[in-house]
Amino acid sequence: MSRYDDAFANFVSLPVPSMRQLERVHDRLALADAAATAGVPVPETRPLSAVSDWTEPLLVKSRFNVLADAYLEDLGPEDVDVVKDLVHVDAAEPPERTVLRRTMRHEPIVQEFIPKDGEFVVGALYDHGTPLLTFQHEQIRGTSYTGGGGVYRKSMYDPELDAVARDLLAELDWHGLACIEYMRHARTGEYVLTEINPRLWQSLPVAVRAGADFPYAYWLQATGRGDEIVDDYEFGVGSHLLHGELGYLLSVLTEASPHVERPSVARTFMDVASSCISDPHFDYAAADDPGPFLAGVRSKLPF
Incomplete structure (x- = not known):
């Protein structure tokens, strides 16, 4: 919609960022430059x-999560792929560049590892640089113990987090939806930018449950x-993605990182179980419609 906005403008009312704005957030090198210009902490x-x-x-x-011809010259108009590879570099065994380029299908980026004591998300809906709706949550657990999309989160508000998000979106003169991911630096306490996704996000149900109904707000914006x-x-307000919690448990059993200490299996199981009891709100688990939940569990099984 961003790329062909002129062709659709007379027929479809859909608030989306311009193609230039989209390129600045899809290209992680350009996004790091934009963050530096805005004075927002970002990894080297x-x-x-x-x-x-x-x-x-x-x-x-x-460098690009979405591989398309708008970003990469060797791709055609029918080519598209999504690359979410993340490699924790072991200094004793540096990765082979040719393997990385072949696996990711383009020239990837290298970032400094930020020691973190928390992960956070700011959701936002903007109208040509003006905020219409914003939301924050802390990510208690992600899809993996090393990170990833939130599977257990709680709504919150920190004015410092609000400030770095607004500064960045002001620099981008943002329009439409944005999901901004941050890490809190374990030593400095700063909120350090991870990435922006210009769309609705995996942890949206906790925002809606807390009263920040982004789909409804987006409809209101689109209809004037x-x-x-x-x-x-x-x-x-907290909420769990239950099949994501299963994925988190599997990551503790099967994954390893030279930078992030693996939590104990017993402690992880107790944390997941106790939080499900103390905060029994679930994204898709419903007795009258179990299909989405069961499909999610099936997608996480290793067989």
Whole structure:
């Protein structure tokens, strides 16, 4: 919709970022530059070809999550792929560049590893640089113990987190939806930018449960009723993605990282079980419609 906005403008009312805005957030090198311009903390970010020293704690990740001809010259209009590879570099065994390029199908980026004591999300709906609805949650657990999308989260508000999100979106002159992911630096306490996704997000149900109903607000904006959006929500509301919790448990059993200590299996199981009892709100588990939940469980099984 961003790329062909002119062709659809007379027929479809859909608030989406411009193609230039989309390129700045899809390209993680450009996003790091935008964050630096906005004065927002961001990990040092370089192309793979610019890195010769692997002795510092580093991560390798895709420069573009979405591979398309708008970003990569060797792709055609019918080519599309999604690359979410994340490599925790072991300084004793640096990765082979040719393997990384072949696996990710483009020149990836290298970022400094940020020691973190928390992960956070800011959801936002903007109208040409003006915020209509914002929301924050803390990610208690992700799809893996090393990170990933939130599977247990709680709504919250921190003015410092709000400030770095607004500064970045102001620099981008943002329009439409944005999901901004942050890490809290374990030593400095700063909120450090991870990435922006210009769409609705996996942990959306906790926002809706807390009162920040982004789908409804998006509909209001698209139909010219943005002034009816109430920018408010309840703090301390939690929700679980149950099949995601299963994925988290599996990551503790099967994954390893040179930078992140693996939690104990027993402690992890107790944490998941106790939080499900103390905070029994679930994204898709419903007695009268079990299909989505069962499909999610099946997608996480290793067989």
